[in-house]
Amino acid sequence: MKNLTTILIVDDSLIFRKIVQKCLEGEDDIQVIGSVRNGVKAIAFIKQQRPDLITLDIEMPEMNGIQTLNAVQELNANNEALPPIGVIMLSAFTKKGADITIKALESGAFDFITKPEGNDQQKNYSTLRRQLLAKIRYFTSRRIASQNRQSIPLPKPKEVVPEKTEPNEPISLITQTRFKAILIGVSTGGPRALMTVIPDLCQRTNIPIMIVQHMPPKFTESLAESLNAKCRFQVVEAVDNQQVKHQHVYIAPGGKHMVVRKKGADAFIQVNDDSPVHGCRPSVDVLFHSAGPVFGKDAIAVILTGMGTDGTDGLSILKRRGVFVIAQDETSSVVWGMPGSAVRAGLVNDIQPLDKIPESIANVLKRV
Known part of the structure; x- marks a missing residue:
C-alpha cells in the first residue's frame, strides 16, 4: 500500500487553485483535501484538518505567503509530537517573487515552484504537474525516511561519568593555506x-x-x-x-x-x-x-x-x-x-x- 500524502492548496486565484488540483488528480499516493484563497483560511483549515503538505502562493490578501508560512511553522513548533507540515511555495517569475521566495526558503519552506508564464498552456500545465509531483514525492520520501530513523530503537547508553569539556574555541581566520x-x-x-x-x-x-x-x-x-x-x-x-x-x-x-x-x-x-x-x-x-x-x-x-x-x-x-x-x-x-x-x-x-x-x-x- 502506498503512503498517502494529503495536500492543502492555498492561492488567491480560484483558476490557479483549480489548475493545481487538476495536476494532482488521478494519483493514488496524493490526495487534495482542501483549497482556500488566503492564509487566514488556511490556518483555520489546518486546525480542523491537518494536511501533510501545503502548496502556498506568495502574494495573497489578509495574510500573505510569508506570514502564512510563519504561522504554519508556529503550529509545527507547538505540535512536536506530530510530523511537521511541509510547505512548497508557488512563486511568480519576478524579482519581487524571487526575493520573497528566498526569504521563505530561508525560513524553512521545503521547496518552491515558479508559476509557468509561457504562451503554450499545455506545456505550462505539463511543466507545473511534473514539478509538483516530483517535489511532493520527494517530500514524502524524506518524511518516511525521517520516521523510519526515529522508529529504530536505540541501545540504552552505559552509565558513564561525564568528562570535563573545554568551552568552544572562538572561530579563527586561517590566513595561510595551500588551497585556492x-x-x-x-x-x-x-x-x-x-x-x-x-x-x-x-x-x-x-x-x-x-x-x-x-x-x-x-x-x-x-x-x-x-x-x-x-x-x-x-x-x-x-x-x-x-x-x-x-x-x-x-x-x-x-x-x-x-x-x-x-x-x-x-x-x-x-x-x-x-x-x-x-x-x-x-x-x-x-x-x-x-x-x-x-x-x-x-x-x-x-x-x-x-x-x-x-x-x-x-x-x-x-x-x-x-x-x-x-x-x-x-x-x-x-x-x-x-x-x-x-x-x-x-x-x-x-x-x-x-x-x-x-x-x-x-x-x-x-x-x-
Missing part, C-alpha cells in the same frame, strides 16, 4: 543550508567560494543579495569573464552554466548557455569538471542537500586529482539525493551534519 578555492553544489534546501554554512565559512578563510545552486534566473540574484547582507565576503551572482578573487563568493546565475578557466596565473569565471546537464542549468557537474584543471588538488569540494545526482560525475574527476570532498549527512539534508549519490559512489572523504561543515572545511584548510 572552495566549490559547493546544492539544490533543494539550498538557501537555508547556505545561510548556515557560508557566513560561518567566511569567518574562517579568505579563499574564494564558488556555488552552483539549482535555481532559475532572478532567484540566484536574490539569493546572492540575501547572502551578501550576512557575510564578510562580497557575494555576487557571477558574470562572464569575472576574475576569481579572495573574499568573494560567486553564485552561478540561474539558467546558465558557470565554469572556471585559467588565464596566466589567474582564474576567471565564464558563464554560458550550453545544454542542461542531467536536466540542470546551472549544473554542479559542469563547474566541477572545469575546476579540475584550474585548481588541481588545491580545492575543496562540498556537496549539500538536493534532489538528483548532479555533482557525482564531476566529483569523480576532482577525486582523481586529489581533491578533498565533504558531503552533508542524510539527517540534516532536506533531500539526500546529491550528497547520497556521491557517498554511494565512494567519492566522499568526510560526511558531516550541516552545522559542522564549516569546521570540517577549516580543518582541511589547515593541512599542508
Whole structure:
C-alpha cells in the first residue's frame, strides 16, 4: 500500500487553485483535501484538518505567503509530537517573487515552484504537474525516511561519568593555506543550508567560494543579495569573464552554466548557455569538471542537500586529482539525493551534519 500524502492548496486565484488540483488528480499516493484563497483560511483549515503538505502562493490578501508560512511553522513548533507540515511555495517569475521566495526558503519552506508564464498552456500545465509531483514525492520520501530513523530503537547508553569539556574555541581566520578555492553544489534546501554554512565559512578563510545552486534566473540574484547582507565576503551572482578573487563568493546565475578557466596565473569565471546537464542549468557537474584543471588538488569540494545526482560525475574527476570532498549527512539534508549519490559512489572523504561543515572545511584548510 502506498503512503498517502494529503495536500492543502492555498492561492488567491480560484483558476490557479483549480489548475493545481487538476495536476494532482488521478494519483493514488496524493490526495487534495482542501483549497482556500488566503492564509487566514488556511490556518483555520489546518486546525480542523491537518494536511501533510501545503502548496502556498506568495502574494495573497489578509495574510500573505510569508506570514502564512510563519504561522504554519508556529503550529509545527507547538505540535512536536506530530510530523511537521511541509510547505512548497508557488512563486511568480519576478524579482519581487524571487526575493520573497528566498526569504521563505530561508525560513524553512521545503521547496518552491515558479508559476509557468509561457504562451503554450499545455506545456505550462505539463511543466507545473511534473514539478509538483516530483517535489511532493520527494517530500514524502524524506518524511518516511525521517520516521523510519526515529522508529529504530536505540541501545540504552552505559552509565558513564561525564568528562570535563573545554568551552568552544572562538572561530579563527586561517590566513595561510595551500588551497585556492572552495566549490559547493546544492539544490533543494539550498538557501537555508547556505545561510548556515557560508557566513560561518567566511569567518574562517579568505579563499574564494564558488556555488552552483539549482535555481532559475532572478532567484540566484536574490539569493546572492540575501547572502551578501550576512557575510564578510562580497557575494555576487557571477558574470562572464569575472576574475576569481579572495573574499568573494560567486553564485552561478540561474539558467546558465558557470565554469572556471585559467588565464596566466589567474582564474576567471565564464558563464554560458550550453545544454542542461542531467536536466540542470546551472549544473554542479559542469563547474566541477572545469575546476579540475584550474585548481588541481588545491580545492575543496562540498556537496549539500538536493534532489538528483548532479555533482557525482564531476566529483569523480576532482577525486582523481586529489581533491578533498565533504558531503552533508542524510539527517540534516532536506533531500539526500546529491550528497547520497556521491557517498554511494565512494567519492566522499568526510560526511558531516550541516552545522559542522564549516569546521570540517577549516580543518582541511589547515593541512599542508
